[in-house]
Amino acid sequence: MITVTVKLFNLLAIYAGIKTQSFDLAEGITIKQLLERMVHEYPAPFKDMIYHHEKINPHLRIFLNEHLLNESELDAALSDGDKLMLFPAIAGG
Amino acid sequence: MKRLVIYPELCSGCSACEVFCSLHHEGKVNPELSRIHVIKDEAHAAFLPVVCVSCKNKACLAACPEQGAIYINHLGMTVIEETLCTGCSKCAQACEIHAIRFFKQSGRGKWGKAFCFKCDLCAGDPICVKACPQGALAVKDIADDGEAAQNLYEQLRQECTRIIEWLDERSLVKNRRAV
Amino acid sequence: MTFVYKGYGGSYLRVNLTTRQINKFPLANEWVENFLGGNGIGTKILWDEVPEIASPLGPDNKLIIATGPLCGSPMPNSGRVEFIAKSPLTGIYGDANAGGQFGPELKSAGYDVIIFEGQSDEPVYLDIHDDDVALRSAEELWGLGTFEAEARLQAIHKDSRLKTALIGPAGENLVRFAGIQVSYRRSAARCGLGAVMGSKKLKGVAVRGTKGIAFSCPQELEELSLEMHKKLRQNEFFAGIHQFGTSGLVALMQPIGRFPTQNFRLGHFEGFEAISGEVLREEHLVKDIACFNCPLGCDKMYSVISGEFAGCRISSVEYETLNALGARVCNRNLPALLKANEICDDLGLDTISAGNTIAFAMELADFGIWNANELNGLDLSWGNYHSILQLLHDMAYRQGFLGDLLADGAARAAKWLGRNADRYAMHVKGQDIPAQDGRAQQSMGLAHVTSSRGADHLKAFPTIDETGYPSEAVRRYGDQYLPELVDPLATKYKAMLVKDGEDFGAVVDSSGNCKSGGTFVMAEIYWQEQADAIAAATGMLMTSRNLRCIGERIYNLQRCYNAIHGITSADDVLPWRFTQAPSPSGNARGSVCRLDLMLPDYYAARGWNPEDGLPTQATLQRLGLDQAWKYMQQIINSGKAKIIRSQLGWAEPYTKKMVEQE
Numbered sequence: 011m012i013t014v015t016v017k018l019f020n021l022l023a024i025y026a027g028i029k030t031q032s033f034d035l036a037e038g039i040t041i042k043q044l045l046e047r048m049v050h051e052y053p054a055p056f057k058d059m060i061y062h063h064e065k066i067n068p069h070l071r072i073f074l075n076e077h078l079l080n081e082s083e084l085d086a087a088l089s090d091g092d093k094l095m096l097f098p099a100i101a102g103g
Numbered sequence: 104m105k106r107l108v109i110y111p112e113l114c115s116g117c118s119a120c121e122v123f124c125s126l127h128h129e130g131k132v133n134p135e136l137s138r139i140h141v142i143k144d145e146a147h148a149a150f151l152p153v154v155c156v157s158c159k160n161k162a163c164l165a166a167c168p169e170q171g172a173i174y175i176n177h178l179g180m181t182v183i184e185e186t187l188c189t190g191c192s193k194c195a196q197a198c199e200i201h202a203i204r205f206f207k208q209s210g211r212g213k214w215g216k217a218f219c220f221k222c223d224l225c226a227g228d229p230i231c232v233k234a235c236p237q238g239a240l241a242v243k244d245i246a247d248d249g250e251a252a253q254n255l256y257e258q259l260r261q262e263c264t265r266i267i268e269w270l271d272e273r274s275l276v277k278n279r280r281a282v
Numbered sequence: 283m284t285f286v287y288k289g290y291g292g293s294y295l296r297v298n299l300t301t302r303q304i305n306k307f308p309l310a311n312e313w314v315e316n317f318l319g320g321n322g323i324g325t326k327i328l329w330d331e332v333p334e335i336a337s338p339l340g341p342d343n344k345l346i347i348a349t350g351p352l353c354g355s356p357m358p359n360s361g362r363v364e365f366i367a368k369s370p371l372t373g374i375y376g377d378a379n380a381g382g383q384f385g386p387e388l389k390s391a392g393y394d395v396i397i398f399e400g401q402s403d404e405p406v407y408l409d410i411h412d413d414d415v416a417l418r419s420a421e422e423l424w425g426l427g428t429f430e431a432e433a434r435l436q437a438i439h440k441d442s443r444l445k446t447a448l449i450g451p452a453g454e455n456l457v458r459f460a461g462i463q464v465s466y467r468r469s470a471a472r473c474g475l476g477a478v479m480g481s482k483k484l485k486g487v488a489v490r491g492t493k494g495i496a497f498s499c500p501q502e503l504e505e506l507s508l509e510m511h512k513k514l515r516q517n518e519f520f521a522g523i524h525q526f527g528t529s530g531l532v533a534l535m536q537p538i539g540r541f542p543t544q545n546f547r548l549g550h551f552e553g554f555e556a557i558s559g560e561v562l563r564e565e566h567l568v569k570d571i572a573c574f575n576c577p578l579g580c581d582k583m584y585s586v587i588s589g590e591f592a593g594c595r596i597s598s599v600e601y602e603t604l605n606a607l608g609a610r611v612c613n614r615n616l617p618a619l620l621k622a623n624e625i626c627d628d629l630g631l632d633t634i635s636a637g638n639t640i641a642f643a644m645e646l647a648d649f650g651i652w653n654a655n656e657l658n659g660l661d662l663s664w665g666n667y668h669s670i671l672q673l674l675h676d677m678a679y680r681q682g683f684l685g686d687l688l689a690d691g692a693a694r695a696a697k698w699l700g701r702n703a704d705r706y707a708m709h710v711k712g713q714d715i716p717a718q719d720g721r722a723q724q725s726m727g728l729a730h731v732t733s734s735r736g737a738d739h740l741k742a743f744p745t746i747d748e749t750g751y752p753s754e755a756v757r758r759y760g761d762q763y764l765p766e767l768v769d770p771l772a773t774k775y776k777a778m779l780v781k782d783g784e785d786f787g788a789v790v791d792s793s794g795n796c797k798s799g800g801t802f803v804m805a806e807i808y809w810q811e812q813a814d815a816i817a818a819a820t821g822m823l824m825t826s827r828n829l830r831c832i833g834e835r836i837y838n839l840q841r842c843y844n845a846i847h848g849i850t851s852a853d854d855v856l857p858w859r860f861t862q863a864p865s866p867s868g869n870a871r872g873s874v875c876r877l878d879l880m881l882p883d884y885y886a887a888r889g890w891n892p893e894d895g896l897p898t899q900a901t902l903q904r905l906g907l908d909q910a911w912k913y914m915q916q917i918i919n920s921g922k923a924k925i926i927r928s929q930l931g932w933a934e935p936y937t938k939k940m941v942e943q944e
Contacts, residue, residue, distance in 0.1 A: 019534070020530050020560070023560060069519075071534070071749050073868075076537040078749060097749075099518045100523060100530050101531075101748050101751065102798060103528050103600070103602055103718075103739055115569075115570050115571050116571055117573065117577070117579065118383075118574055122356050126500055126503075129494070130496065130497075131494040131495055131497065132354055132386075136494060143442065144442070146433070148569040234508065234511060236511065275440065276440065277439075
C-alpha cells in the first residue's frame with residue numbers, strides 16, 4: 011500500500027466538499043486511475059471538471075510534487091508520499 | 104401570467120439590466136431611462152433591482168387622471184402610453200416600490216415633455232433577464248389570483264423601504280422618487 | 283470643428299487649476315481616429331502638452347482622465363477609466379486604470395476626457411453634473427480618507443448615485459506611489475498619480491451624468507454585446523474567476539514557483555493556504571459584487587468579524603495585494619492583510635508598491651543595513667504585521683524618518699541611502715515589480731522590462747503560458763507556435779506574445795473595457811471582436827488591421843515619450859535576482875529569466891533599433907508619427923535626454939551577479 015495526498019483548489023474543492031484528502035492505494039495505481047476513483051467518490055459536478063468528452067479535461071491542471079504534468083505523464087504510477095495538486099481553469103495577473 | 108421575479112441576494116450591482124433595458128427601449132445606454140432600476144446601498148453591499156411585478160392593487164392605474172394613459176395589455180401588464188402621459192407623476196408616487204419612473208426634464212425627453220415610464224415586459228421576453236449574469240432576475244408564470252403577485256410586491260416594498268431608510272440616514276437621498 | 287462620431291460623450295474639459303478656468307471643447311476627430319480614446323488619447327495629450335523638462339509634481343505636469351468608446355457601452359466589462367500623467371514614481375510615462383462606475387458616469391455626463399493643468403493654491407474638487415461643471419472648495423475634505431471623503435461628497439450633494447475619483451492623505455502628502463480611488467472602492471493605483479493630484483491640490487472629481495450614451499448602430503451593438511455576455515458566461519475560465527476573483531491564483535502560483543516571497547528570494551510561500559483565495563472566500567466573504575456591466579464579478583466584499591482586526595471591511599482583495607502585503611513580506615495573517623489592504627485603499631496607496639517597498643525595508647533590516655536610530659524601535663523582521671500596518675500609516679503621512687524616506691518608493695530610497703541598498707530594490711525604471719517572476723514565466727520577465735510604465739504585468743498581460751493553455755493559444759495564434767508558446771520556461775515566441783499583448787492591451791485600455799474580462803484570460807474578445815464592437819458603437823470604419831495599427835501607434839508613442847526622458851535599451855533590465863540567481867522553487871527550479879534571448883526578438887518584432895531599443899524612423903513613419911521621430915531625435919541629439927535621465931532620481935536596478943546571502 012502507498013499513501014498519496016491530494017490537494018484540491020478553487021471549484022474542485024467546492025464541488026468535492028474537501029480541500030485535502032489522503033488516499034491509501036495499491037502499488038502501481040496511475041494518476042489517471044486515481045482521478046477515476048475521485049470522480050466516483052465526489053458529487054457529480056466534480057466529474058465535469060475532470061473529464062471533457064470522456065477525456066481528461068485539457069483545462070485541468072495537475073501538479074505532481076510541484077511539477078506540472080502533461081497528458082502523457084498521467085499514466086505514470088504513483089509512489090508512496092506523492093503529493094498531487096489539482097486546479098480547474100484559472101489564469102491571470 | 105408571466106411575471107418578473109427578483110432575487111436581490113444574487114444581485115451584484117453590475118447594472119447590466121439597466122444598460123440593456125435602456126439600450127433596448129431608448130436606443131442609448133442610460134440607467135436614468137431604464138425601466139428596471141437597481142437601488143444601491145454600496146456601504147451595506149445591498150442591491151435591489153426594482154421593476155413592476157404586476158401587483159394586485161395596481162395603484163398606478165387608479166392614480167392616473169388621463170384617459171388611456173395607463174392600460175392593461177394582452178399580457179396582463181400595466182403599460183404607460185407615453186404619448187398620452189402628461190407627466191403629472193401621480194402613478195409614480197402611487198407605486199410604493201418605485202417601479203414607475205418619471206422623466207422630468209421637460210422639453211428634453213424623446214417626447215419633448217415630461218413623462219412617466221415603466222416596464223412592459225418586452226412582450227414576454229425581457230432583455231434584462233437575458234443580460235443578468237447572476238440569475239437575480241427571472242420570468243416566471245405566476246397565476247393571476249393576486250395573492251402570489253401581491254406577496255412579490257410586498258417583499259419588494261419592505262426591502263425598498265429598508266434600503267432607502269439606510270440611504271436617508273446618511274442624507275444620500277435628495278428626491279425619494281429618484282433614488 | 284464638430285465631432286462626428288457616436289459612442290463617445292463627445293466633448294472634453296480643460297480645467298486650469300491655477301486660473302480656475304474651465305473650458306469645454308468638442309472632442310477632436312483626429313484624436314479618436316488615430317488614438318481611439320482612454321490610454322491612447324491620454325498618451326497623445328501627454329506627448330503634445332507635457333514637455334520632458336516638466337517636473338511630475340510641478341504645475342507643468344497634467345493629469346488626464348480619459349474614457350473610451352466602449353466605456354459605458356453594453357459590451358461586457360465596460361466600466362474602465364484611464365488616468366495618465368508623468369509619473370512621480372518613475373519620472374517617465376505613467377498611467378493607471380480602474381473599474382467601478384466612475385468612467386461610465388463621466389461619459390453619461392457628456393465627457394470623454396478631462397485635462398487638469400496648473401496648480402491650485404487651496405484644496406478643490408471638480409463637481410460635474412451634466413453641463414454644470416464647477417471647481418468647489420475641498421477644504422473640509424482635505425485630510426480625509428477616501429472612504430469618508432466619498433461618503434461626505436454624496437451627502438453634500440444628497441445623491442447616492444454620485445461617483446467620485448479621490449485621493450487620500452497619501453496623495454495629499456505626495457507619496458510617490460499614491461493611487462486614486464474610484465467609486466466604488468476600486469483603485470487606479472500604479473505610477474503614483476494620486477501624488478500628481480495632491481501636488482495640484484485636487485482632492486478629486488465628483489460626477490453625475492444623466493444624459494446617457496448614444497451609439498451608431500444600437501441594435502447591432504445590442505446583439506453583439508448580448509452574444510459576448512453569453513460567451514463569457516460559458517467560457518471555461520468563467521466559473522473559477524467568478525467565485526474567487528484573482529485571489530484564486532495564490533495557490534496556482536506555488537507549484538509553478540511564481541509567487542514572489544521574501545522580496546523575490548523565493549517563488550513559493552510555505553503555508554500559503556492561510557492567505558489563499560479559498561480561505562479568503564470561506565472565512566471573510568460578505569457578498570459577490572461587480573463593476574459596471576460586468577458578468578464576471580471578480581470583485582467581492584470581505585469583512586473581518588472577530589479578533590484584533592474586527593470591523594475591517596474591504597472589497598476587491600486582489601492576487602497582487604495578497605502577494606505584496608502577504609508572501610512578499612512573509613505575512614501569513616489574513617485579517618492583518620485585509621486590514622493592510624483597507625489602509626491602502628482608504629489612505630490612497632498602491633498596494634503593490636507599498637508592499638514591495640516594505641519588503642525592501644525588511645530585507646535591509648535582515649542584512650543589518652538600517653541604523654538603530656533610523657528604525658526608531660520598529661521591528662522590521664519578516665512577517666511582523668504590526669510593523670507593516672505601522673509603516674503603511676507612516677508612509678501615507680510621511681511620518682518619521684522611515685515613513686518619509688520610504689514614501690518615495692524603494693528605488694529612490696535605495697539611491698538616497700547608498701549602503702548597497704540598491705541590491706534589494708526590486709524595480710524596473712523606478713516602478714516596483716508586481717507579483718510575477720520572470721524566472722518561472724519567461725514572458726512575464728520580458729513584459730516587466732518592456733512595459734512603458736516601468737515594471738508591470740498588465741501592459742502585455744501574457745497569461746496563456748502561465749501554466750500553458752494550448753487551446754487558448756490556438757484560438758489567437760494558430761498552432762504554428764506550439765509547444766514553445768505555452769511553455770512558461772521557453773523563451774521562443776515570447777517576444778511576439780508580449781508585443782501582441784502590449785498592442786492589444788493599449789487598444790483595450792483606450793476602449794474602456796477590462797483586461798480581466800473577455801480580452802485576455804478568457805480569450806473571447808480579440809482584434810476582430812473589439813473592432814466590430816467599436817465600429818457598431820462609433821460608426822467609425824474600423825477593421826482589425828486599423829486597430830492593430832492604433833495599438834502599435836500608442837505603444838510606440840509611449841516609448842518615444844520615455845526616450846525623451848533618456849530611457850533606452852540600457853533601462854530594459856531586471857534586477858539581478860531574476861537574471862543571475864536561479865529560482866529555488868517548484869516547476870521553475872534552476873531557471874533564470876533569459877532577457878538576453880528575448881529582447882533582441884522583441885526589438886526586431888517592434889521595428890526598434892537593436893542597439894538603443896528605440897523606434898526607428900521607418901517604424902514611426904509607418905505609424906504616422908514622423909513628428910515624434912523628429913522631436914525625439916532633437917532631444918536626444920542635444921544631450922537633453924541624457925541630462926533628464928540622470929535626474930530621474932531612482933537607483934539603477936542592480937544587475938550584477940551576486941551570491942544569495944541566506
